[in-house]
Amino acid sequence: MTNKFKDKGRDSIDFGKTRISPLFNSLFYPTLLSMVFASLFTVADGIFVGQGVGSNALAAINIVAPLFLITTGIALMFGAGVSVVASIHLAQNNIKEANTHITQAFAVATLLMIVVALAVLAFRIPFLRLLGSSDVLLPFCQDYLLAILPGCICIVIQLIGTFVIRLDGSPKFAASLEIFPGLLNIFLDWLFVFPMQMGIAGVGIASSISCALAAAMVLWYLFFRAEKVKLLRPEFSREALVETVRNVGNMARSGVPSMLGELTMSVMLLTGNYVFLRELGEDGVAAFSVACYLYPIVFMVNNAVAQSAQPIISFNHGAGNRYRVQRAFRISLSTATVCGVLATAFLTLCAKPLVGLFLQTGTRAYDIAINGLPLFAYSAIFFAMNVAIIGYYQATEQNARATIYMLLRGLIFLIPAFILMPVFIFPQGLWLAVPVAECMTLGVILLTNKRIISR
Numbered sequence: 001m002t003n004k005f006k007d008k009g010r011d012s013i014d015f016g017k018t019r020i021s022p023l024f025n026s027l028f029y030p031t032l033l034s035m036v037f038a039s040l041f042t043v044a045d046g047i048f049v050g051q052g053v054g055s056n057a058l059a060a061i062n063i064v065a066p067l068f069l070i071t072t073g074i075a076l077m078f079g080a081g082v083s084v085v086a087s088i089h090l091a092q093n094n095i096k097e098a099n100t101h102i103t104q105a106f107a108v109a110t111l112l113m114i115v116v117a118l119a120v121l122a123f124r125i126p127f128l129r130l131l132g133s134s135d136v137l138l139p140f141c142q143d144y145l146l147a148i149l150p151g152c153i154c155i156v157i158q159l160i161g162t163f164v165i166r167l168d169g170s171p172k173f174a175a176s177l178e179i180f181p182g183l184l185n186i187f188l189d190w191l192f193v194f195p196m197q198m199g200i201a202g203v204g205i206a207s208s209i210s211c212a213l214a215a216a217m218v219l220w221y222l223f224f225r226a227e228k229v230k231l232l233r234p235e236f237s238r239e240a241l242v243e244t245v246r247n248v249g250n251m252a253r254s255g256v257p258s259m260l261g262e263l264t265m266s267v268m269l270l271t272g273n274y275v276f277l278r279e280l281g282e283d284g285v286a287a288f289s290v291a292c293y294l295y296p297i298v299f300m301v302n303n304a305v306a307q308s309a310q311p312i313i314s315f316n317h318g319a320g321n322r323y324r325v326q327r328a329f330r331i332s333l334s335t336a337t338v339c340g341v342l343a344t345a346f347l348t349l350c351a352k353p354l355v356g357l358f359l360q361t362g363t364r365a366y367d368i369a370i371n372g373l374p375l376f377a378y379s380a381i382f383f384a385m386n387v388a389i390i391g392y393y394q395a396t397e398q399n400a401r402a403t404i405y406m407l408l409r410g411l412i413f414l415i416p417a418f419i420l421m422p423v424f425i426f427p428q429g430l431w432l433a434v435p436v437a438e439c440m441t442l443g444v445i446l447l448t449n450k451r452i453i454s455r
Helices: 020-052 055-091 095-122 124-130 138-167 171-193 199-224 238-319 322-349 351-358 364-376 379-395 399-412 414-424 428-448
Strands: none
Touching: 020 055, 020 138, 020 171, 020 199, 020 238, 020 322, 020 351, 055 095, 055 138, 055 199, 055 238, 055 379, 095 124, 095 138, 095 238, 124 138, 138 171, 138 199, 138 238, 171 199, 238 322, 238 351, 238 364, 238 379, 238 399, 238 414, 238 428, 322 351, 322 364, 322 379, 351 364, 364 428, 379 399, 379 428, 399 414, 399 428, 414 428
16 A cells, blocks of 8 residues: 555655655755745744844843743654654544544644633743743733744644645645745744834734744645545534543653654753853853854754654655654754764854844853853754664654653753753863764764664
8 A cells, every 4th residue: 555645736645566766855945945934934023033133132031032932843753743643543534533643633633722822921920030031021022922932833733734734745835834835934034123113023923924824734634635635524512522631641742752852942942041051151052043043054954864864764654664764764864964974064154144144243141152052062063863763763662762751961961061060161061062962962872783774
């Protein structure tokens, strides 16, 4: 049995028979394009804020950013989880069961995010204090938080939609979910920050509007264009609710490593904000925010590698074709390694012009960022390999192993590194904490599975 989707205007995708290299490329390049665009739009946000509002506003967005990552983590847990589970069902020609999981993923994730958004709204001041906001940054943080909360709900629909639409055989349409809303976001950023002088709230409103457009595109696709994947009518019987709980548990187990990938960035931001604020003040947080704006480019590129390999690996894992699974993994790992090396070189060699996009030359925050970004850049090489390897374990339902490695890089190694590195080498240790945590995680992966590179 193969999984082939082809009609007028649709991509031709056969997960079971097409040669792995062209199959991977057909998924990777549209996915990479969308991820790079998404990263560039995030960078554009930072540029508009830094140049149009100021360094305190830039620092405030970095304080609120963990909320974005929690939101994205929820979406990725359900999106990656349903993609793995549904891929296996499609490989076994169980289309109705795949669509049941897809419907449940959208419904439960959206409801969960609504609850989170309402809770954050009700306790926004304690929440922002918990994230590390100082008295100086608190007004900026509040303005941005209130403007961005509606968009967080739409992000969940958008990100789950990218997984499902790619699984349906339309990676180009999935890529457009980032490109068109992103272009709108850049225009609205300019409009709200400069001509309309709406400050940091304008940036948040622009993002929410753009995310709403992306969510609308997902729903349009599912209702009017989808080939295999469909949203089913929800059922509320006792049996249906029990089945939903069971299926959500299955999806969560497969998707937890993806969620942890986002939460590791949230931990990086949260811990980094605390440490930089304590050691270097608001200027330190503003400098750190430049790295945090640029780091998603590295994250998104390597996420594109993992997400492109995932449906291929999961489908052939479900079909029992071990050779195709191993071939897809080798391609994803080599691609990720090249991307990591290029990212490190780019961030290191272009540190001055990149920092200059966000911060005014000659300011203390600018000087801190110039000295720190080249050190931070070394994390890209180790991060790239970690994401590819963890993605393989996730796609083949080795969820415990994938979860452990995610916890190592995002919690167990990262927090001590942020605390201890500045003690031994200051201020360089602040910037080297993330590279050290990623390097140690890769070392553990290779020591616990010495054959991983040769697979």
